[in-house]
Amino acid sequence: MSRVNENFLKLPGSYLFSTIGKKVKEYQEANPDKRIIRLGIGDVTLPLPPAVITALHAATDEMSVQDTFRGYAPDLGYEFLRSAIAECDFRRRGVELSIDEIFVSDGAKSDSANIQELFSADARIAVCDPVYPVYVDSNVMAGRTGTYDIASGRWSNVIYMPCTAQNDFVPELPEQVPDVIYLCFPNNPTGAALTKEQLQRWVDYANEKKAVIIFDAAYEAYISREEVPHSIYECAGAKTCAIELRSFSKNAGFTGTRLAYTVVPKELVLDGVALNGLWARRHGTKFNGAPYIIQKAGEAVYSEEGQKQVAEMVGYYMNNAKVIYDGLKAAGYTVSGGVDSPYIWLKTPKDMGSWDFFDYLLSQANVVGTPGAGFGPSGEGYFRLTAFGSYENTVEAIERIGRLS
Numbered sequence: 001m002s003r004v005n006e007n008f009l010k011l012p013g014s015y016l017f018s019t020i021g022k023k024v025k026e027y028q029e030a031n032p033d034k035r036i037i038r039l040g041i042g043d044v045t046l047p048l049p050p051a052v053i054t055a056l057h058a059a060t061d062e063m064s065v066q067d068t069f070r071g072y073a074p075d076l077g078y079e080f081l082r083s084a085i086a087e088c089d090f091r092r093r094g095v096e097l098s099i100d101e102i103f104v105s106d107g108a109k110s111d112s113a114n115i116q117e118l119f120s121a122d123a124r125i126a127v128c129d130p131v132y133p134v135y136v137d138s139n140v141m142a143g144r145t146g147t148y149d150i151a152s153g154r155w156s157n158v159i160y161m162p163c164t165a166q167n168d169f170v171p172e173l174p175e176q177v178p179d180v181i182y183l184c185f186p187n188n189p190t191g192a193a194l195t196k197e198q199l200q201r202w203v204d205y206a207n208e209k210k211a212v213i214i215f216d217a218a219y220e221a222y223i224s225r226e227e228v229p230h231s232i233y234e235c236a237g238a239k240t241c242a243i244e245l246r247s248f249s250k251n252a253g254f255t256g257t258r259l260a261y262t263v264v265p266k267e268l269v270l271d272g273v274a275l276n277g278l279w280a281r282r283h284g285t286k287f288n289g290a291p292y293i294i295q296k297a298g299e300a301v302y303s304e305e306g307q308k309q310v311a312e313m314v315g316y317y318m319n320n321a322k323v324i325y326d327g328l329k330a331a332g333y334t335v336s337g338g339v340d341s342p343y344i345w346l347k348t349p350k351d352m353g354s355w356d357f358f359d360y361l362l363s364q365a366n367v368v369g370t371p372g373a374g375f376g377p378s379g380e381g382y383f384r385l386t387a388f389g390s391y392e393n394t395v396e397a398i399e400r401i402g403r404l405s
């Protein structure tokens, strides 16, 4: 008799965005004349850059001609894209990678969920709290996390690293030693970033403890400060302890187009086994390559024009981030993030709970954000706003919030 994977049954309901959606729908139905502004979800809104559209059209035309038609893409990605990545994202920042260390995929979400397959069933994971939920949930499905305690919102076998105002939303090295450490910087949801010096401490720690860091750099394009590294491999020794995840979603607007990559350095060896070979084997078995058309679109991101257009898009969103950050500060809020990240993390006023503040903002300002508690217990009392809306809506939302105080 076949039986289900009972680990799935342990997952608490993923109710964050569905609850938000339900509450917004109910409010709108009861108040049809109100114009709601959504600064909640982390999806981009600007269209794809022209250089990307041109490449998509050209690649589509190639697919219509016998001589240039392409079938299955190479498992690890086309060389033209992996070479462009190695040159533009790494060599220009002083990091040498061979293209066999770069694995092209259809998203950082899937990569961040799948990467845990490389580790033993009893590997102990460490995550920031609050956290992008995929890291924990994918380990729950793999049966690695122990039991869930509803009262604390925590798994018994997961090491949580609280990121709070006390530590400037920068996690401290954990007391218990993990095997796998998930770090996402610039961070979703807090918007915090690590300086090179701060990240170097993690790299040294991981090398000392023989732990592996999964470094999610999906928001790398938003880094503005000089002292913040764009890749973990800018830190000495990172190639022996870190895997890096990147995405085209937030820099180039590919959330609906789907393209990402993961770096697994050849020097990263556990128990005498190179993780690069394992990931290549896994990729080859479970993934049949990102579409040619989309990889050509990704290549266009690295063209001179593409880089200029992508920088403009990021600049547009970061201008929104500044509007939110400055506007909330002026209105008396305690605010962080928004400098190296499209996320602004604010302390709810008067110790209001995250969800109470959500209801308050929805009903009083008709603005939607994301309650911090939805990202983990340490997110309680915080609220996330995103810079991915239009400039006009962002300005209006912040004016409305300002009028409340």
Ligand code: PLP
Residues within 6 Å of the ligand: 042, 106, 107, 108, 109, 110, 112, 132, 184, 188, 216, 218, 246, 247, 248, 249, 254, 255, 259, 260
């Ligand atoms: N990693 C983090 C931290 C994210 O916030 C997101 C999306 O919101 C992703 C990964 C997913 O990226 P992708 O669109 O490439 O799947």
